[in-house]
Amino acid sequence: MMTGITGTPGTGKTSIAAELEQRGNRVVRLADTVRPYIIEEDCSRQTLVVDVDRWVEEFEPLNGIVEGHLAHLLPCDRVVVLRCRPDVLRERLAPRDYPEEKVAENAEAEALDVILIETLEEHPDEHVFELDTTDLSVDECADRIERFIRGELPPSCGSIDWTDYLEVGR
Numbered sequence: 001m002m003t004g005i006t007g008t009p010g011t012g013k014t015s016i017a018a019e020l021e022q023r024g025n026r027v028v029r030l031a032d033t034v035r036p037y038i039i040e041e042d043c044s045r046q047t048l049v050v051d052v053d054r055w056v057e058e059f060e061p062l063n064g065i066v067e068g069h070l071a072h073l074l075p076c077d078r079v080v081v082l083r084c085r086p087d088v089l090r091e092r093l094a095p096r097d098y099p100e101e102k103v104a105e106n107a108e109a110e111a112l113d114v115i116l117i118e119t120l121e122e123h124p125d126e127h128v129f130e131l132d133t134t135d136l137s138v139d140e141c142a143d144r145i146e147r148f149i150r151g152e153l154p155p156s157c158g159s160i161d162w163t164d165y166l167e168v169g170r
């Protein structure tokens with residue numbers, strides 16, 4: 001069974017995947033698989049432009065966890081969408097030397113549920129587990145994800161509303 005862990009940058013994918021790996025889960029990182037599919041590097045946005053269609057097409061399904069902000073585009077059996085309240089997301093992104101524009105873009109994408117919407121365009125909601133990491137430790141998030149993978153926690157999504165944190169026009 002392939003489980004994707006996706007989310008806006010700063011929601012905790014890397015940290016939680018590392019914890020899950022330490023616990024003995026097989027984890028594959030998007031960053032380690034996209035290299036052959038990079039089309040260009042957008043230096044101003046500190047972003048790599050990837051041929052996503054070809055990456056998805058050529059991705060070999062695996063029994064384990066795939067972590068990365070495009071993981072929901074893969075034919076996963078289950079998808080975990082990590083969430084983080086936009087003001088806290090900003091704090092988590094602060095140490096990354098991102099331009100303010102990129103931080104604002106990520107906070108806004110999180111407030112607008114962009115990754116969740118993309119996930120639900122690809123997967124039925126009974127395969128999706130939305131996890132609000134804002135007030136949970138990495139350990140607690142890993143616990144819940146393991147329980148979801150084992151079928152001990154039901155799928156759930158759609159209960160988060162962060163439209164109050166939209167920064168447009170502020």
Ligand SMILES: Nc1ncnc2c1ncn2[C@@H]1O[C@H](COP(=O)(O)OP(=O)(O)O)[C@@H](O)[C@H]1O
Pocket residue numbers: 007008009010011012013014015016092093133134136137138141
């Ligand atoms: N559940 C959490 N609670 C508090 N801080 C977290 C949590 N998950 C991640 N962090 C912190 O937030 C920052 C971004 O986490 P990271 O795992 O790099 O996110 P991503 O891989 O989604 O960009 C890191 O400094 C990390 O220590």
